[in-house]
Amino acid sequence: PRKFFVGGNWKMNGSKKEIEALVDVLKKGITGDAVEVVVGCPSIYLQHTLCLLPSNIALSAQNCYKVAKGAFTGEISPAMIKDLGAPWVILGHSERRNVFGESDQLIADKTAHSLSEGLRVIACIGEKLEEREANKTEEVVLCQMNALKPAIGSNWDKVVIAYEPVWAIGTGKTATPEQAQEVHCILRKWLKEEVSGAVSESTRIIYGGSVTGATAKDLAKQPDIDGFLVGGASLKPEFVDICKAGL
Ligand code: 13P
Numbered sequence: 001p002r003k004f005f006v007g008g009n010w011k012m013n014g015s016k017k018e019i020e021a022l023v024d025v026l027k028k029g030i031t032g033d034a035v036e037v038v039v040g041c042p043s044i045y046l047q048h049t050l051c052l053l054p055s056n057i058a059l060s061a062q063n064c065y066k067v068a069k070g071a072f073t074g075e076i077s078p079a080m081i082k083d084l085g086a087p088w089v090i091l092g093h094s095e096r097r098n099v100f101g102e103s104d105q106l107i108a109d110k111t112a113h114s115l116s117e118g119l120r121v122i123a124c125i126g127e128k129l130e131e132r133e134a135n136k137t138e139e140v141v142l143c144q145m146n147a148l149k150p151a152i153g154s155n156w157d158k159v160v161i162a163y164e165p166v167w168a169i170g171t172g173k174t175a176t177p178e179q180a181q182e183v184h185c186i187l188r189k190w191l192k193e194e195v196s197g198a199v200s201e202s203t204r205i206i207y208g209g210s211v212t213g214a215t216a217k218d219l220a221k222q223p224d225i226d227g228f229l230v231g232g233a234s235l236k237p238e239f240v241d242i243c244k245a246g247l
Pocket residue numbers: 009093164168169170171172208209210211229230231232233
């Protein structure tokens with residue numbers, strides 16, 4: 001019953017020309033709406049990308065601020081993203097947390113405000129290598145979930161959870177299907193106990209971290225993996241194969 005969800009996170013990549021070429025490939029390869037496909041593009045190219053995308057691929061911003069408008073030089077607001085016509089925003093990505101120092105509280109504030117403005121949120125969580133090695137994976141991801149819980153409130157139907165172990169991002173070290181499934185299962189159990197059985201059944205929990213056309217199929221077979229958030233491979237034709245991995 002959970003529709004397979006694949007997000008492409010382009011990060012800080014692309015040019016007008018490159019985006020045109022990539023969308024051309026996606027348009028030809030991804031037909032129909034059996035899979036929910038979303039691409040997260042740099043804010044400066046949101047308008048350009050929106051004009052190119054077919055109706056079965058939705059647009060996402062990669063970040064936003066926690067208030068509607070004001071003296072916040074360089075930031076964009078959920079209201080602006082909505083106004084432009086993009087339905088999604090990625091929040092809490094590990095690069096926002098670790099390169100730009102975003103806290104659980106800031107990410108929660110951004111999530112609450114985005115949802116109140118009617119945006120859908122891809123909320124990212126995940127442990128670092130040293131946390132995994134210290135057997136703290138469960139503690140870390142549940143702490144991140146606990147910070148998000150009051151911000152999401154009753155809007156779980158507008159949220160996709162992206163589990164992205166930091167050690168797997170951009171490293172070529174995809175989590176094994178078993179490693180990913182173990183954490184997804186912990187997250188699903190948390191949803192059941194902390195939110196509700198219905199939310200636990202209906203919320204998509206997607207995996208991110210060095211997903212490729214080659215690794216996607218086995219990951220997609222796991223019972224609690226409902227899709228992917230893809231970085232590097234989302235800039236390549238193989239993104240089409242990843243989108244089809246759950247079919
Ligand atoms: P890679 O697929 O490049 O490892 O990036 C994953 C990611 O961070 C998606 O948000």
